[in-house]
Amino acid sequence: MSANARDTILAAAARLIAREGARRLTLDAVAAEARLSKGGLLYHFASKDDLIRGLVETLVAQFDAEVETNSVPGTPGAWTRAYLDATVKAPVPGTDAHATREASGHGPALGSTGIAAAVANNPSLLEPVREAYRRWQRNLESDGIDPVTATIVRLACDGLWYTDLIGLDPLPGPLNHAVISRLRAAATCAHRTETATTLPADENQPR
Amino acid sequence: MSANARDTILAAAARLIAREGARRLTLDAVAAEARLSKGGLLYHFASKDDLIRGLVETLVAQFDAEVETNSVPGTPGAWTRAYLDATVKAPVPGTDAHATREASGHGPALGSTGIAAAVANNPSLLEPVREAYRRWQRNLESDGIDPVTATIVRLACDGLWYTDLIGLDPLPGPLNHAVISRLRAAATCAHRTETATTLPADENQPR
DNA sequence: GTGACTGTACCAACCAGACGGTACACCACT
DNA sequence: AGTGGTGTACCGTCTGGTTGGTACAGTCAC
Numbered sequence: 001m002s003a004n005a006r007d008t009i010l011a012a013a014a015r016l017i018a019r020e021g022a023r024r025l026t027l028d029a030v031a032a033e034a035r036l037s038k039g040g041l042l043y044h045f046a047s048k049d050d051l052i053r054g055l056v057e058t059l060v061a062q063f064d065a066e067v068e069t070n071s072v073p074g075t076p077g078a079w080t081r082a083y084l085d086a087t088v089k090a091p092v093p094g095t096d097a098h099a100t101r102e103a104s105g106h107g108p109a110l111g112s113t114g115i116a117a118a119v120a121n122n123p124s125l126l127e128p129v130r131e132a133y134r135r136w137q138r139n140l141e142s143d144g145i146d147p148v149t150a151t152i153v154r155l156a157c158d159g160l161w162y163t164d165l166i167g168l169d170p171l172p173g174p175l176n177h178a179v180i181s182r183l184r185a186a187a188t189c190a191h192r193t194e195t196a197t198t199l200p201a202d203e204n205q206p207r
Numbered sequence: 208m209s210a211n212a213r214d215t216i217l218a219a220a221a222r223l224i225a226r227e228g229a230r231r232l233t234l235d236a237v238a239a240e241a242r243l244s245k246g247g248l249l250y251h252f253a254s255k256d257d258l259i260r261g262l263v264e265t266l267v268a269q270f271d272a273e274v275e276t277n278s279v280p281g282t283p284g285a286w287t288r289a290y291l292d293a294t295v296k297a298p299v300p301g302t303d304a305h306a307t308r309e310a311s312g313h314g315p316a317l318g319s320t321g322i323a324a325a326v327a328n329n330p331s332l333l334e335p336v337r338e339a340y341r342r343w344q345r346n347l348e349s350d351g352i353d354p355v356t357a358t359i360v361r362l363a364c365d366g367l368w369y370t371d372l373i374g375l376d377p378l379p380g381p382l383n384h385a386v387i388s389r390l391r392a393a394a395t396c397a398h399r400t401e402t403a404t405t406l407p408a409d410e411n412q413p414r
Numbered sequence: 415g416t417g418a419c420t421g422t423a424c425c426a427a428c429c430a431g432a433c434g435g436t437a438c439a440c441c442a443c444t
Numbered sequence: 445a446g447t448g449g450t451g452t453a454c455c456g457t458c459t460g461g462t463t464g465g466t467a468c469a470g471t472c473a474c
Contacts, residue, residue, distance in 0.1 A: 044449090
Protein backbone atom coordinates (compact mmCIF):
# COMPACT_ATOMS: atom_id res chain seq x y z
CA MET A 1 0.00 0.00 0.00
CA SER A 2 1.26 3.40 -0.88
CA ALA A 3 2.31 5.96 1.63
CA ASN A 4 -0.98 7.72 1.18
CA ALA A 5 -4.02 5.50 1.30
CA ARG A 6 -6.23 8.29 0.03
CA ASP A 7 -4.24 8.55 -3.17
CA THR A 8 -4.39 4.81 -3.65
CA ILE A 9 -8.15 4.90 -3.30
CA LEU A 10 -8.55 7.86 -5.62
CA ALA A 11 -6.42 6.17 -8.24
CA ALA A 12 -8.50 3.01 -7.91
CA ALA A 13 -11.70 4.99 -8.31
CA ALA A 14 -10.31 6.72 -11.38
CA ARG A 15 -9.28 3.43 -12.95
CA LEU A 16 -12.69 2.01 -12.26
CA ILE A 17 -14.48 4.93 -13.87
CA ALA A 18 -12.16 4.92 -16.85
CA ARG A 19 -12.67 1.22 -17.35
CA GLU A 20 -16.33 0.71 -16.54
CA GLY A 21 -18.00 4.11 -16.46
CA ALA A 22 -19.22 6.31 -13.69
CA ARG A 23 -22.21 4.08 -13.10
CA ARG A 24 -19.98 1.37 -11.72
CA LEU A 25 -18.44 3.67 -9.15
CA THR A 26 -19.88 1.89 -6.13
CA LEU A 27 -18.30 1.73 -2.74
CA ASP A 28 -17.95 -2.02 -3.02
CA ALA A 29 -16.28 -1.81 -6.40
CA VAL A 30 -13.86 0.93 -5.32
CA ALA A 31 -12.95 -1.04 -2.22
CA ALA A 32 -12.27 -4.13 -4.30
CA GLU A 33 -10.24 -2.18 -6.84
CA ALA A 34 -8.17 -0.63 -4.08
CA ARG A 35 -7.83 -4.02 -2.36
CA LEU A 36 -9.56 -2.81 0.72
CA SER A 37 -12.78 -3.58 2.49
CA LYS A 38 -15.69 -1.21 2.34
CA GLY A 39 -15.13 -0.41 5.98
CA GLY A 40 -11.56 0.55 5.28
CA LEU A 41 -12.64 2.69 2.37
CA LEU A 42 -15.23 4.50 4.45
CA TYR A 43 -12.64 5.20 7.07
CA HIS A 44 -10.79 7.39 4.56
CA PHE A 45 -13.80 8.81 2.75
CA ALA A 46 -16.85 9.23 4.92
CA SER A 47 -19.30 8.86 2.08
CA LYS A 48 -19.50 8.34 -1.63
CA ASP A 49 -19.98 12.07 -2.15
CA ASP A 50 -16.86 12.62 -0.10
CA LEU A 51 -14.93 10.30 -2.39
CA ILE A 52 -16.13 12.13 -5.48
CA ARG A 53 -15.29 15.41 -3.84
CA GLY A 54 -11.79 14.05 -3.39
CA LEU A 55 -11.56 13.20 -7.08
CA VAL A 56 -12.77 16.62 -8.14
CA GLU A 57 -10.61 18.58 -5.75
CA THR A 58 -7.52 16.57 -6.59
CA LEU A 59 -8.16 17.13 -10.26
CA VAL A 60 -8.45 20.88 -9.81
CA ALA A 61 -5.42 21.01 -7.54
CA GLN A 62 -3.31 18.98 -9.97
CA PHE A 63 -4.35 21.13 -12.88
CA ASP A 64 -3.57 24.28 -10.94
CA ALA A 65 -0.18 22.89 -10.00
CA GLU A 66 0.52 21.95 -13.60
CA VAL A 67 -0.38 25.42 -14.81
CA GLU A 68 1.80 26.91 -12.11
CA THR A 69 4.73 24.73 -13.13
CA ASN A 70 4.41 25.57 -16.81
CA SER A 71 3.87 29.25 -16.32
CA VAL A 72 6.81 31.54 -16.81
CA PRO A 73 5.28 34.92 -16.07
CA GLY A 74 6.57 37.99 -17.78
CA THR A 75 5.60 37.63 -21.39
CA PRO A 76 2.04 38.33 -22.50
CA GLY A 77 -0.02 35.18 -22.86
CA ALA A 78 2.23 33.18 -20.58
CA TRP A 79 -0.65 32.03 -18.41
CA THR A 80 -2.80 31.11 -21.39
CA ARG A 81 0.01 29.01 -22.84
CA ALA A 82 0.53 27.34 -19.48
CA TYR A 83 -3.18 26.54 -19.41
CA LEU A 84 -2.88 24.96 -22.83
CA ASP A 85 0.17 22.95 -21.84
CA ALA A 86 -1.50 21.74 -18.66
CA THR A 87 -4.48 20.55 -20.68
CA VAL A 88 -2.33 18.75 -23.20
CA LYS A 89 -0.26 17.13 -20.48
CA ALA A 90 -3.26 16.10 -18.41
CA PRO A 91 -2.86 12.42 -17.65
CA VAL A 92 -5.74 10.60 -19.29
CA PRO A 93 -6.11 7.17 -17.70
CA GLY A 94 -4.79 4.56 -20.08
CA THR A 95 -2.12 6.74 -21.69
CA ASP A 96 1.58 7.20 -21.21
CA ALA A 97 1.18 10.44 -19.33
CA HIS A 98 -1.15 8.58 -17.00
CA ALA A 99 1.21 5.76 -16.24
CA THR A 100 4.09 8.16 -15.85
CA ARG A 101 2.33 10.24 -13.24
CA GLU A 102 0.98 7.17 -11.55
CA ALA A 103 4.47 5.74 -11.23
CA SER A 104 6.23 8.94 -10.29
CA GLY A 105 4.48 9.40 -6.99
CA HIS A 106 2.96 12.74 -7.87
CA GLY A 107 -0.50 11.57 -6.91
CA PRO A 108 -3.09 9.62 -8.84
CA ALA A 109 -3.78 10.32 -12.49
CA LEU A 110 -7.40 11.29 -12.73
CA GLY A 111 -8.19 12.65 -16.15
CA SER A 112 -11.84 13.49 -16.49
CA THR A 113 -13.01 10.77 -14.17
CA GLY A 114 -13.91 13.06 -11.31
CA ILE A 115 -16.02 15.18 -13.61
CA ALA A 116 -17.81 12.12 -14.91
CA ALA A 117 -18.45 10.85 -11.42
CA ALA A 118 -19.82 14.18 -10.29
CA VAL A 119 -22.05 14.57 -13.33
CA ALA A 120 -23.35 11.07 -12.76
CA ASN A 121 -23.92 11.27 -9.05
CA ASN A 122 -24.30 14.76 -7.79
CA PRO A 123 -23.71 17.78 -9.99
CA SER A 124 -23.43 20.03 -6.97
CA LEU A 125 -20.07 18.40 -6.34
CA LEU A 126 -18.86 20.26 -9.42
CA GLU A 127 -18.93 23.52 -7.52
CA PRO A 128 -15.14 23.49 -6.98
CA VAL A 129 -14.77 23.13 -10.73
CA ARG A 130 -17.09 26.04 -11.39
CA GLU A 131 -15.20 28.15 -8.92
CA ALA A 132 -11.87 27.16 -10.49
CA TYR A 133 -13.16 28.12 -13.92
CA ARG A 134 -14.16 31.55 -12.67
CA ARG A 135 -10.59 31.98 -11.48
CA TRP A 136 -9.09 30.61 -14.69
CA GLN A 137 -11.29 32.79 -16.82
CA ARG A 138 -10.15 35.84 -14.86
CA ASN A 139 -6.52 34.86 -15.37
CA LEU A 140 -7.06 34.32 -19.06
CA GLU A 141 -8.71 37.68 -19.50
CA SER A 142 -5.91 39.51 -17.75
CA ASP A 143 -3.00 37.73 -19.36
CA GLY A 144 -1.75 40.63 -21.41
CA ILE A 145 -3.20 39.29 -24.64
CA ASP A 146 -6.48 39.76 -26.42
CA PRO A 147 -9.12 38.22 -24.12
CA VAL A 148 -11.10 36.85 -27.06
CA THR A 149 -8.10 34.88 -28.24
CA ALA A 150 -7.38 33.68 -24.71
CA THR A 151 -10.98 32.56 -24.35
CA ILE A 152 -10.89 30.67 -27.63
CA VAL A 153 -7.79 28.85 -26.43
CA ARG A 154 -9.64 27.99 -23.26
CA LEU A 155 -12.68 26.72 -25.13
CA ALA A 156 -10.52 24.59 -27.37
CA CYS A 157 -8.83 23.15 -24.30
CA ASP A 158 -12.26 22.44 -22.85
CA GLY A 159 -13.03 20.72 -26.12
CA LEU A 160 -10.09 18.42 -25.56
CA TRP A 161 -11.36 17.64 -22.06
CA TYR A 162 -14.80 17.01 -23.50
CA THR A 163 -13.30 14.60 -26.00
CA ASP A 164 -11.71 12.72 -23.13
CA LEU A 165 -14.83 12.84 -20.98
CA ILE A 166 -17.14 11.27 -23.50
CA GLY A 167 -14.51 9.07 -25.10
CA LEU A 168 -14.41 10.50 -28.59
CA ASP A 169 -11.69 9.47 -30.98
CA PRO A 170 -8.63 11.58 -30.27
CA LEU A 171 -7.49 13.80 -33.09
CA PRO A 172 -4.96 12.18 -35.43
CA GLY A 173 -1.47 12.86 -34.12
CA PRO A 174 -0.27 15.34 -36.74
CA LEU A 175 -3.53 17.29 -36.66
CA ASN A 176 -3.48 17.32 -32.88
CA HIS A 177 0.05 18.63 -32.93
CA ALA A 178 -0.77 21.29 -35.48
CA VAL A 179 -3.81 22.42 -33.51
CA ILE A 180 -1.79 22.78 -30.34
CA SER A 181 0.95 24.68 -32.15
CA ARG A 182 -1.61 27.00 -33.66
CA LEU A 183 -3.26 27.68 -30.33
CA ARG A 184 0.12 28.23 -28.73
CA ALA A 185 1.08 30.66 -31.44
CA ALA A 186 -2.20 32.48 -31.05
CA ALA A 187 -1.57 32.89 -27.34
CA THR A 188 1.86 34.29 -28.08
CA CYS A 189 1.10 36.96 -30.64
CA ALA A 190 -2.39 38.22 -29.91
CA HIS A 191 -1.64 41.64 -28.52
CA ARG A 192 -4.46 43.10 -26.53
CA THR A 193 -3.82 46.64 -27.74
CA GLU A 194 -5.27 45.84 -31.13
CA THR A 195 -8.98 45.57 -31.59
CA ALA A 196 -8.60 43.11 -34.37
CA THR A 197 -5.78 40.65 -33.93
CA THR A 198 -4.43 37.95 -36.12
CA LEU A 199 -3.56 34.47 -35.05
CA PRO A 200 -0.53 33.45 -37.05
CA ALA A 201 -0.04 29.79 -37.56
CA ASP A 202 3.33 28.23 -37.22
CA GLU A 203 2.79 24.54 -37.38
CA ASN A 204 6.34 23.47 -36.81
CA GLN A 205 7.30 25.77 -34.02
CA PRO A 206 9.18 23.71 -31.44
CA ARG A 207 8.02 23.85 -27.87
CA MET B 208 -50.73 14.56 -24.50
CA SER B 209 -48.78 15.48 -27.56
CA ALA B 210 -49.15 13.74 -30.87
CA ASN B 211 -46.01 11.77 -30.15
CA ALA B 212 -45.79 10.16 -26.76
CA ARG B 213 -42.12 9.38 -27.26
CA ASP B 214 -41.27 13.04 -27.70
CA THR B 215 -43.26 13.89 -24.61
CA ILE B 216 -41.30 11.35 -22.63
CA LEU B 217 -37.94 12.46 -24.00
CA ALA B 218 -38.74 16.06 -23.15
CA ALA B 219 -39.74 15.03 -19.65
CA ALA B 220 -36.51 13.11 -19.21
CA ALA B 221 -34.50 16.08 -20.45
CA ARG B 222 -36.26 18.45 -18.05
CA LEU B 223 -35.63 16.07 -15.21
CA ILE B 224 -31.93 15.78 -15.95
CA ALA B 225 -31.56 19.53 -16.42
CA ARG B 226 -33.33 20.19 -13.15
CA GLU B 227 -32.06 17.42 -10.90
CA GLY B 228 -29.08 15.84 -12.57
CA ALA B 229 -28.54 12.57 -14.38
CA ARG B 230 -28.61 10.67 -11.11
CA ARG B 231 -32.30 11.37 -10.74
CA LEU B 232 -33.12 9.90 -14.09
CA THR B 233 -35.08 6.94 -12.76
CA LEU B 234 -37.90 5.26 -14.55
CA ASP B 235 -40.29 6.27 -11.79
CA ALA B 236 -39.23 9.90 -11.94
CA VAL B 237 -39.47 10.08 -15.72
CA ALA B 238 -42.89 8.49 -15.63
CA ALA B 239 -44.07 11.01 -13.05
CA GLU B 240 -42.60 13.93 -14.99
CA ALA B 241 -44.32 12.73 -18.15
CA ARG B 242 -47.56 12.07 -16.25
CA LEU B 243 -47.52 8.43 -17.05
CA SER B 244 -47.15 5.23 -15.14
CA LYS B 245 -43.92 3.33 -15.21
CA GLY B 246 -45.66 0.61 -17.15
CA GLY B 247 -46.76 3.13 -19.73
CA LEU B 248 -43.26 4.49 -19.97
CA LEU B 249 -41.79 1.05 -20.49
CA TYR B 250 -44.30 0.44 -23.22
CA HIS B 251 -42.63 3.18 -25.26
CA PHE B 252 -39.05 2.57 -24.18
CA ALA B 253 -38.25 -1.03 -23.43
CA SER B 254 -35.58 -0.22 -20.89
CA LYS B 255 -33.76 2.65 -19.29
CA ASP B 256 -30.91 2.23 -21.74
CA ASP B 257 -33.42 2.42 -24.53
CA LEU B 258 -34.67 5.72 -23.16
CA ILE B 259 -31.17 7.14 -22.99
CA ARG B 260 -30.50 5.86 -26.47
CA GLY B 261 -33.53 7.85 -27.55
CA LEU B 262 -32.14 10.99 -25.95
CA VAL B 263 -28.75 10.57 -27.58
CA GLU B 264 -30.05 9.73 -31.02
CA THR B 265 -32.52 12.58 -30.98
CA LEU B 266 -29.77 14.95 -29.96
CA VAL B 267 -27.52 13.86 -32.80
CA ALA B 268 -30.37 13.95 -35.31
CA GLN B 269 -31.42 17.43 -34.21
CA PHE B 270 -27.88 18.72 -34.40
CA ASP B 271 -27.45 17.23 -37.85
CA ALA B 272 -30.70 18.82 -38.95
CA GLU B 273 -29.63 22.17 -37.55
CA VAL B 274 -26.30 22.03 -39.36
CA GLU B 275 -28.08 21.04 -42.54
CA THR B 276 -30.46 23.99 -42.19
CA ASN B 277 -27.69 26.48 -41.56
CA SER B 278 -25.38 25.22 -44.24
CA VAL B 279 -25.28 27.07 -47.52
CA PRO B 280 -22.80 25.05 -49.49
CA GLY B 281 -20.60 26.66 -52.07
CA THR B 282 -18.26 28.91 -50.17
CA PRO B 283 -15.25 27.46 -48.35
CA GLY B 284 -15.89 26.95 -44.66
CA ALA B 285 -19.65 26.86 -45.06
CA TRP B 286 -20.01 23.59 -43.22
CA THR B 287 -17.72 24.71 -40.41
CA ARG B 288 -19.74 27.88 -39.93
CA ALA B 289 -22.96 25.87 -39.94
CA TYR B 290 -21.47 23.65 -37.25
CA LEU B 291 -20.66 26.72 -35.20
CA ASP B 292 -24.14 28.13 -35.65
CA ALA B 293 -25.78 24.85 -34.73
CA THR B 294 -23.75 24.74 -31.53
CA VAL B 295 -24.62 28.28 -30.61
CA LYS B 296 -28.29 27.75 -31.35
CA ALA B 297 -28.48 24.44 -29.49
CA PRO B 298 -31.45 24.65 -27.17
CA VAL B 299 -30.14 24.41 -23.64
CA PRO B 300 -33.00 23.47 -21.30
CA GLY B 301 -34.04 26.51 -19.34
CA THR B 302 -33.21 29.08 -22.01
CA ASP B 303 -35.21 30.93 -24.63
CA ALA B 304 -34.03 28.72 -27.45
CA HIS B 305 -35.21 25.77 -25.42
CA ALA B 306 -38.71 27.08 -24.83
CA THR B 307 -39.00 28.15 -28.46
CA ARG B 308 -38.19 24.73 -29.81
CA GLU B 309 -40.32 23.04 -27.21
CA ALA B 310 -43.30 25.17 -28.22
CA SER B 311 -42.77 25.01 -31.94
CA GLY B 312 -43.40 21.31 -32.26
CA HIS B 313 -39.97 20.52 -33.64
CA GLY B 314 -39.37 17.87 -31.05
CA PRO B 315 -38.07 18.09 -27.51
CA ALA B 316 -35.19 20.39 -26.59
CA LEU B 317 -32.46 18.22 -25.18
CA GLY B 318 -29.27 20.21 -24.80
CA SER B 319 -26.55 18.09 -23.25
CA THR B 320 -28.91 15.99 -21.19
CA GLY B 321 -28.57 12.87 -23.29
CA ILE B 322 -24.80 13.04 -23.01
CA ALA B 323 -25.00 13.45 -19.28
CA ALA B 324 -27.37 10.53 -18.95
CA ALA B 325 -25.17 8.30 -21.08
CA VAL B 326 -22.00 9.27 -19.22
CA ALA B 327 -23.76 8.58 -15.97
CA ASN B 328 -25.39 5.31 -16.86
CA ASN B 329 -23.72 3.55 -19.70
CA PRO B 330 -20.93 5.14 -21.73
CA SER B 331 -21.39 2.61 -24.51
CA LEU B 332 -24.62 4.43 -25.33
CA LEU B 333 -22.41 7.25 -26.57
CA GLU B 334 -21.43 5.22 -29.60
CA PRO B 335 -23.82 7.14 -31.88
CA VAL B 336 -22.13 10.33 -30.70
CA ARG B 337 -18.69 8.97 -31.43
CA GLU B 338 -19.81 7.90 -34.84
CA ALA B 339 -21.36 11.31 -35.50
CA TYR B 340 -18.14 13.00 -34.49
CA ARG B 341 -16.17 10.90 -36.95
CA ARG B 342 -18.51 12.11 -39.64
CA TRP B 343 -18.38 15.71 -38.48
CA GLN B 344 -14.61 15.67 -38.30
CA ARG B 345 -14.45 14.39 -41.88
CA ASN B 346 -16.77 17.18 -43.00
CA LEU B 347 -14.71 19.78 -41.17
CA GLU B 348 -11.48 18.59 -42.71
CA SER B 349 -12.87 18.68 -46.22
CA ASP B 350 -14.65 21.99 -46.00
CA GLY B 351 -12.38 23.91 -48.31
CA ILE B 352 -10.58 25.70 -45.51
CA ASP B 353 -7.50 24.96 -43.48
CA PRO B 354 -8.30 21.79 -41.48
CA VAL B 355 -6.42 23.04 -38.45
CA THR B 356 -8.62 26.12 -38.27
CA ALA B 357 -11.74 24.04 -38.79
CA THR B 358 -10.68 21.70 -36.01
CA ILE B 359 -10.03 24.58 -33.64
CA VAL B 360 -13.53 25.86 -34.34
CA ARG B 361 -14.86 22.41 -33.59
CA LEU B 362 -12.92 22.15 -30.35
CA ALA B 363 -14.16 25.56 -29.25
CA CYS B 364 -17.71 24.45 -30.01
CA ASP B 365 -17.12 21.32 -27.97
CA GLY B 366 -15.91 23.62 -25.23
CA LEU B 367 -19.25 25.38 -25.29
CA TRP B 368 -21.03 22.02 -25.01
CA TYR B 369 -18.72 21.11 -22.16
CA THR B 370 -19.61 24.32 -20.40
CA ASP B 371 -23.27 23.42 -20.71
CA LEU B 372 -22.74 19.82 -19.69
CA ILE B 373 -21.01 20.52 -16.43
CA GLY B 374 -22.90 23.73 -15.71
CA LEU B 375 -20.08 26.25 -15.83
CA ASP B 376 -20.86 29.94 -15.86
CA PRO B 377 -21.62 30.95 -19.43
CA LEU B 378 -19.27 33.48 -20.92
CA PRO B 379 -20.35 37.09 -20.41
CA GLY B 380 -22.60 38.14 -23.29
CA PRO B 381 -20.21 40.51 -25.09
CA LEU B 382 -17.26 38.16 -24.79
CA ASN B 383 -19.39 35.26 -25.96
CA HIS B 384 -20.48 37.28 -28.96
CA ALA B 385 -16.95 38.33 -29.76
CA VAL B 386 -15.70 34.76 -29.53
CA ILE B 387 -18.37 33.52 -31.89
CA SER B 388 -17.66 36.31 -34.35
CA ARG B 389 -13.99 35.53 -34.25
CA LEU B 390 -14.54 31.83 -34.84
CA ARG B 391 -16.93 32.62 -37.65
CA ALA B 392 -14.42 34.94 -39.25
CA ALA B 393 -11.71 32.32 -38.92
CA ALA B 394 -13.90 29.78 -40.68
CA THR B 395 -14.49 32.26 -43.47
CA CYS B 396 -10.99 33.36 -44.34
CA ALA B 397 -8.72 30.43 -43.59
CA HIS B 398 -7.81 29.29 -47.06
CA ARG B 399 -6.48 25.80 -47.18
CA THR B 400 -3.97 26.57 -49.90
CA GLU B 401 -1.74 28.39 -47.46
CA THR B 402 0.37 26.46 -45.04
CA ALA B 403 0.23 29.16 -42.47
CA THR B 404 -3.04 31.01 -42.29
CA THR B 405 -4.16 33.96 -40.31
CA LEU B 406 -7.39 34.24 -38.41
CA PRO B 407 -8.54 37.82 -38.76
CA ALA B 408 -10.75 39.09 -36.01
CA ASP B 409 -13.72 41.23 -36.76
CA GLU B 410 -15.60 41.50 -33.56
CA ASN B 411 -18.53 43.47 -34.83
CA GLN B 412 -19.20 41.65 -38.03
CA PRO B 413 -22.96 41.17 -38.32
CA ARG B 414 -24.26 37.71 -39.05
C1' DG C 415 -75.04 -4.41 -37.04
C1' DT C 416 -73.09 -7.40 -34.06
C1' DG C 417 -70.08 -10.45 -31.89
C1' DA C 418 -65.30 -12.40 -32.00
C1' DC C 419 -60.92 -11.07 -32.23
C1' DT C 420 -56.64 -8.08 -32.57
C1' DG C 421 -53.44 -4.41 -31.64
C1' DT C 422 -52.30 -0.23 -29.13
C1' DA C 423 -51.78 2.22 -25.04
C1' DC C 424 -51.55 2.24 -20.45
C1' DC C 425 -51.57 0.97 -15.37
C1' DA C 426 -50.92 -1.04 -10.40
C1' DA C 427 -48.52 -4.18 -7.78
C1' DC C 428 -44.82 -6.61 -7.03
C1' DC C 429 -39.98 -8.51 -6.78
C1' DA C 430 -35.03 -9.38 -6.63
C1' DG C 431 -30.93 -7.37 -6.42
C1' DA C 432 -27.87 -3.53 -5.78
C1' DC C 433 -26.23 0.04 -3.06
C1' DG C 434 -25.05 3.44 0.56
C1' DG C 435 -24.31 3.44 4.98
C1' DT C 436 -23.98 1.67 10.04
C1' DA C 437 -22.36 -1.12 13.86
C1' DC C 438 -19.03 -3.25 15.78
C1' DA C 439 -15.38 -6.64 16.33
C1' DC C 440 -10.48 -7.22 15.54
C1' DC C 441 -5.58 -6.31 15.37
C1' DA C 442 -0.99 -4.16 15.25
C1' DC C 443 1.66 -0.92 17.20
C1' DT C 444 2.96 2.44 20.45
C1' DA D 445 -4.63 0.65 27.36
C1' DG D 446 -5.47 3.42 23.53
C1' DT D 447 -5.44 4.69 18.76
C1' DG D 448 -5.28 4.16 13.70
C1' DG D 449 -6.67 1.28 10.44
C1' DT D 450 -9.23 -2.65 8.64
C1' DG D 451 -12.70 -6.41 8.15
C1' DT D 452 -17.47 -8.64 8.56
C1' DA D 453 -22.13 -8.60 8.86
C1' DC D 454 -26.13 -6.48 8.27
C1' DC D 455 -30.08 -3.14 7.22
C1' DG D 456 -33.30 -0.08 4.77
C1' DT D 457 -34.11 1.95 0.67
C1' DC D 458 -34.06 2.58 -4.03
C1' DT D 459 -34.66 1.02 -8.60
C1' DG D 460 -34.94 -1.52 -12.96
C1' DG D 461 -37.71 -4.59 -14.71
C1' DT D 462 -41.74 -8.22 -14.78
C1' DT D 463 -46.40 -9.68 -14.57
C1' DG D 464 -50.93 -9.66 -15.31
C1' DG D 465 -54.14 -7.11 -16.15
C1' DT D 466 -57.84 -2.92 -18.13
C1' DA D 467 -59.75 0.14 -21.66
C1' DC D 468 -60.77 0.91 -26.08
C1' DA D 469 -60.53 1.53 -31.09
C1' DG D 470 -60.54 -0.91 -35.28
C1' DT D 471 -61.91 -4.70 -38.34
C1' DC D 472 -63.87 -8.51 -40.38
C1' DA D 473 -66.91 -12.58 -41.04
C1' DC D 474 -71.59 -13.43 -40.96
